[in-house]
Amino acid sequence: MTNTSTASTPVIEQDARTKQRPMSKRRLVLRRFIRNVPADIGVVIFTLLVLLAVFGPYISPWEYDELDFMSLTEPPSAEHWLGTDVAGADMFALAVRGLGKSLMIGVIASLGTSVIAAIVGTSIAYFRGWVERVGMWLIDMLLAIPSFLLLAMIVSAFGSGANGWLALTFALMIFGWFGYARVLRSMTLSLREREYVQAAKYMGVPSAKVITRHLIPNLGSILIIQFVLGVVVSVLAETGLSFLGFGIQPPDTSLGVLIQEGSGTLLTAPWMLLVPMALLVALTFSMTLIGDGLRDALDPTSQSGGKA
Amino acid sequence: MSSIITADSAVNDRAPDHPAALSVRDLTVTFPSESGLVHAVREVSFDIKPGQTLGIVGESGSGKSVTSTAVMGLLDEAAKVSGSIRLNNRELVGLTDARMSKVRGNEIGMIFQDPLSALTPVFSIGEQLGEALAIHQDLSRAQIRKRSIELLALVGIPNAESRLKSYPHEFSGGMRQRVMIAIAIANDPDVIIADEPTTALDVTIQAQVLDVLKVAQRETGAAVIMITHDLGVVAGMADEVLVMYAGRPVEQGTVDDIFYRPQMPYTMGLLGAVPRPHETDSARLVPVQGNPPSMVDLPPGCPFAPRCPLVEDRCREAEPPLTGTSADDKHLVACVRSEEIVQRELSYKDIYPVPETLPSILADTQRLERDPILEVRNLKRHFPLTSGRFLRRRTGTVRAVDGVTFDIHQGETLALVGESGCGKTTTLHSIMELMPPEAGSIQVMGKDVQELKSRRERLQIRNDLQIVFQDPVASLDPRMTVYEILAEPLATQGRKKEQVSARVDELMELVGLESGHADRFPQHFSGGQRQRIGIARALAVEPKLVVLDEPVSALDVSIQAGIINLLEDLQAGLGVSFLFVAHDLSVVRHLTNRIAVMYLGQVIELGEVEQVFNHPTHPYTHALLSAAPIPDPEVERNRERVMLSGDLPSPSEPNVGCPFTSRCPKYRDVLADEDRKQCDEVEPQLVGTEAEHRQACHYPL
Numbered sequence A: 001m002t003n004t005s006t007a008s009t010p011v012i013e014q015d016a017r018t019k020q021r022p023m024s025k026r027r028l029v030l031r032r033f034i035r036n037v038p039a040d041i042g043v044v045i046f047t048l049l050v051l052l053a054v055f056g057p058y059i060s061p062w063e064y065d066e067l068d069f070m071s072l073t074e075p076p077s078a079e080h081w082l083g084t085d086v087a088g089a090d091m092f093a094l095a096v097r098g099l100g101k102s103l104m105i106g107v108i109a110s111l112g113t114s115v116i117a118a119i120v121g122t123s124i125a126y127f128r129g130w131v132e133r134v135g136m137w138l139i140d141m142l143l144a145i146p147s148f149l150l151l152a153m154i155v156s157a158f159g160s161g162a163n164g165w166l167a168l169t170f171a172l173m174i175f176g177w178f179g180y181a182r183v184l185r186s187m188t189l190s191l192r193e194r195e196y197v198q199a200a201k202y203m204g205v206p207s208a209k210v211i212t213r214h215l216i217p218n219l220g221s222i223l224i225i226q227f228v229l230g231v232v233v234s235v236l237a238e239t240g241l242s243f244l245g246f247g248i249q250p251p252d253t254s255l256g257v258l259i260q261e262g263s264g265t266l267l268t269a270p271w272m273l274l275v276p277m278a279l280l281v282a283l284t285f286s287m288t289l290i291g292d293g294l295r296d297a298l299d300p301t302s303q304s305g306g307k308a
Numbered sequence B: 001m002s003s004i005i006t007a008d009s010a011v012n013d014r015a016p017d018h019p020a021a022l023s024v025r026d027l028t029v030t031f032p033s034e035s036g037l038v039h040a041v042r043e044v045s046f047d048i049k050p051g052q053t054l055g056i057v058g059e060s061g062s063g064k065s066v067t068s069t070a071v072m073g074l075l076d077e078a079a080k081v082s083g084s085i086r087l088n089n090r091e092l093v094g095l096t097d098a099r100m101s102k103v104r105g106n107e108i109g110m111i112f113q114d115p116l117s118a119l120t121p122v123f124s125i126g127e128q129l130g131e132a133l134a135i136h137q138d139l140s141r142a143q144i145r146k147r148s149i150e151l152l153a154l155v156g157i158p159n160a161e162s163r164l165k166s167y168p169h170e171f172s173g174g175m176r177q178r179v180m181i182a183i184a185i186a187n188d189p190d191v192i193i194a195d196e197p198t199t200a201l202d203v204t205i206q207a208q209v210l211d212v213l214k215v216a217q218r219e220t221g222a223a224v225i226m227i228t229h230d231l232g233v234v235a236g237m238a239d240e241v242l243v244m245y246a247g248r249p250v251e252q253g254t255v256d257d258i259f260y261r262p263q264m265p266y267t268m269g270l271l272g273a274v275p276r277p278h279e280t281d282s283a284r285l286v287p288v289q290g291n292p293p294s295m296v297d298l299p300p301g302c303p304f305a306p307r308c309p310l311v312e313d314r315c316r317e318a319e320p321p322l323t324g325t326s327a328d329d330k331h332l333v334a335c336v337r338s339e340e341i342v343q344r345e346l347s348y349k350d351i352y353p354v355p356e357t358l359p360s361i362l363a364d365t366q367r368l369e370r371d372p373i374l375e376v377r378n379l380k381r382h383f384p385l386t387s388g389r390f391l392r393r394r395t396g397t398v399r400a401v402d403g404v405t406f407d408i409h410q411g412e413t414l415a416l417v418g419e420s421g422c423g424k425t426t427t428l429h430s431i432m433e434l435m436p437p438e439a440g441s442i443q444v445m446g447k448d449v450q451e452l453k454s455r456r457e458r459l460q461i462r463n464d465l466q467i468v469f470q471d472p473v474a475s476l477d478p479r480m481t482v483y484e485i486l487a488e489p490l491a492t493q494g495r496k497k498e499q500v501s502a503r504v505d506e507l508m509e510l511v512g513l514e515s516g517h518a519d520r521f522p523q524h525f526s527g528g529q530r531q532r533i534g535i536a537r538a539l540a541v542e543p544k545l546v547v548l549d550e551p552v553s554a555l556d557v558s559i560q561a562g563i564i565n566l567l568e569d570l571q572a573g574l575g576v577s578f579l580f581v582a583h584d585l586s587v588v589r590h591l592t593n594r595i596a597v598m599y600l601g602q603v604i605e606l607g608e609v610e611q612v613f614n615h616p617t618h619p620y621t622h623a624l625l626s627a628a629p630i631p632d633p634e635v636e637r638n639r640e641r642v643m644l645s646g647d648l649p650s651p652s653e654p655n656v657g658c659p660f661t662s663r664c665p666k667y668r669d670v671l672a673d674e675d676r677k678q679c680d681e682v683e684p685q686l687v688g689t690e691a692e693h694r695q696a697c698h699y700p701l
Helices: A002-008 A011-019 A025-035 A037-059 A091-127 A129-144 A147-158 A164-176 A178-191 A195-203 A207-218 A220-243 A255-263 A271-298 B002-014 B064-072 B097-103 B125-136 B141-154 B173-184 B203-220 B231-237 B255-260 B265-273 B338-343 B424-433 B455-462 B482-492 B497-510 B515-519 B527-539 B557-574 B585-591 B609-614 B619-627 B633-637 B665-670 B673-681
Strands: B022-031 B038-048 B053-057 B080-087 B108-111 B191-195 B223-227 B240-245 B248-254 B372-387 B393-409 B413-417 B439-444 B465-468 B545-549 B577-581 B594-599 B602-608
Touching: A025 A037, A025 A271, A037 A091, A037 A271, A091 A129, A091 A164, A091 A178, A091 A207, A091 A220, A091 A255, A091 A271, A129 A178, A147 A164, A147 A220, A164 A178, A164 A220, A178 A207, A178 A220, A195 A207, A195 B465, A195 B482, A207 A220, A220 A255, A220 A271, A255 A271, B022 B064, B038 B053, B038 B064, B038 B223, B038 B240, B038 B248, B053 B064, B053 B231, B064 B080, B064 B108, B064 B191, B064 B223, B108 B173, B125 B141, B125 B173, B141 B173, B141 B203, B173 B203, B191 B203, B203 B231, B203 B619, B223 B231, B231 B255, B231 B633, B240 B255, B240 B265, B248 B255, B248 B265, B255 B633, B265 B557, B372 B424, B372 B577, B393 B413, B393 B424, B393 B439, B393 B577, B393 B594, B413 B424, B413 B585, B424 B439, B424 B465, B424 B545, B424 B577, B455 B465, B465 B527, B482 B497, B482 B515, B482 B527, B497 B515, B497 B527, B527 B545, B527 B557, B557 B577, B557 B585, B577 B585, B585 B609, B594 B609, B594 B619, B602 B609, B602 B619, B619 B665
Parallel strands: B053 B223, B053 B240, B108 B191, B191 B223, B393 B602, B413 B577, B413 B594, B465 B545, B545 B577
Antiparallel strands: B022 B038, B022 B080, B240 B248, B372 B393, B372 B439, B594 B602
């Protein structure tokens, strides 16, 4: 067969291409992302927050559940860097612990919703027919249920104890994916008509493999954005629930719990509110910036493109 | 047809010294982009006189559409235009958009490629036509109505008066394009710009629309700029031709000069790469090697130099100017060696190396002695038309495939041809799905699809049955490397890892790609190379039959020739069979052994390709073949066309008798009333045996 290929192999074609090979997609996206200054700021803030949550407990002289009865409601000082709360716990240790917890919940819940939404959304679009009809009907029903009440009930039933936060994360995951699944299903509608999907089908590739190999990776950019913005949504949901007493249960803590406790002493001990507040704002703000930056970088029609 | 051409040339003869309607000088257009300044159009100059047609040809990305868009003043704001565009001695470059709007639609008429998006869906045809008239002329409502009816009648829309109230979705593609032509000529323009006006249409409709365009030109006496990649259309329509390459004209002359005496190696390559539907021989096509250059940073010298077989050192030094030769100052060429080409009377066969034809490994065996690979008998596929969201009611049936019969033997190619909507693609998918058909039977390698019960059994058949798709961009997963793409069918068939790796290298070489490039992503390859990857994927598991769904229609002619040659070589070397679906009849004639013509879901003619092309027996086949444009101006001029009236009927309407009666020229003009009765009442069946040339017609030609 070698003679065939020499007969029709365009030698020049090879050379011509190597010379003018276009920039790879990944590099192009990275370049566009880096050029976006707000997104870079977001990355820096987020990295600092993660570092703080991971290494904070090691540099803090106090444990978060260690009470210093000698200093109750003390303002920031050399001993307690960010002051103490009413019970004498160190604010820095508490804030670091709360930030870590909130981050964990946010990331895990968002990851979970993205995975569930991706699998459900692509599957109901790929299988078509009655699967799609029943699936869409179910999602529309689920969207209409009062998820907040159910969330609160689950947390009050299972939310106590050391692993209470897992119940909350799980609940956020279970009630968070419907809307995303609906969006991903409509994205898959055009993807499922692509010829490479048909080609795989006609090759005899099993449906589960078509979904994980061809459909989900090609929704990648949307999934990334969804995940990043999902972290913001989950963190806000967690803080909201904790603030109302349905979230993380003491003695464990989170940003929401700290804000709730601090809100009572805004005038007498403002540091108790301002510290967790600042961390929460920094966290959601940085994630939003990153999410926006990713969307602009991945969207070929956006205005963040270069000027020649 | 021929009468119209004489009328055309009469206009030209009458006004030889007429000043040019449109005169373009040194038109240059640049765009900013992520990777740098794109030089889309460089130093384009031409004149067109009233009543004349200028054909602009070139491959995709050669700048032909940007040139026409610049003339219309419709370029993006970021584009920089310099040079001069003079319409009736008035400068258009530098006019504001508001001033250009007065010119567009009045002095310049436009016809775009896609008539669906060019018309607004929310207004009726009458309103849109009326708007075009009212903007540029001071007419009363009654006058507008009268003129609209006149225009629609002129472009051949039946019942023009009642159709004014119709909306674009109620028209077929060909009819919409007629409406576009009516709007374009509404204000009696001096220049009509037609940008790929028939690319989206079927050949039979294309012939009708081109005819209407000629009528419109004769009525208005306008100069026409015809932009197309189809050399057959140019041969039939144009008086003058401008060949563009890398944003620059490389050859310019009368249509005969360009087709019979090309001087630029690129033009010669283009003409050599086109298969000719009117010629019997199956001489090899000559592909132009390589790809067009990037328009961002062009190397110095002739942009065609890297692909040119006649390249010399001086070609790489400076870009040759577009000049006439000493013998002929009207025929302009941008090539340093043009004088030499003329003197030595070189043709493309002398310049380009003609690849040799490989002998087929099955050449010694008669067709019917070879094993049948695929046998399709009276296949039917109907889709229900339903209404209602939850409780679906069946309101009708689309008979997409309604009686398809054909055989494919080892090592042969069968083409399914027909207009879009005739059921070609549905037939392919019905075969590929390997599900029991509604009616009829499909046998692959002697195994009836009806008897396949499990996924396993189907997977075994899939080892012998693979597919290549039309769009080389959409058919390869952009997230997978070429290695992963080629390994997918192998892994699905359960091949071991070591085998896969060796086979991928082999496949890359087989289709003429470097095996070292297997770790790249599809977007790093050009369209032609991607199609080669698609073919390699189909061949990976060594199938007996490959289904080719329009494999070359998305490619430029020079690239297309390389793929056609590759397919021929693969068939000769591997003995694989092809089921080929295409709308381009010239490619079909070149590549296939047998042909099945489809109309409204049925095969109406089936036979050896030479027999069918030389002596079509079904009136529809006859009309289809005569509508195909031929890249030869002389042949186009002297051709008698059989025009089909109207469009393809809807496959959802119930049908009694022969489905073709509504458009059949023989039924309309030749048959007596008592003979017609049979056509009206009895549905003709495919007669004859497998060895014969068969047709489904009561009165074959």
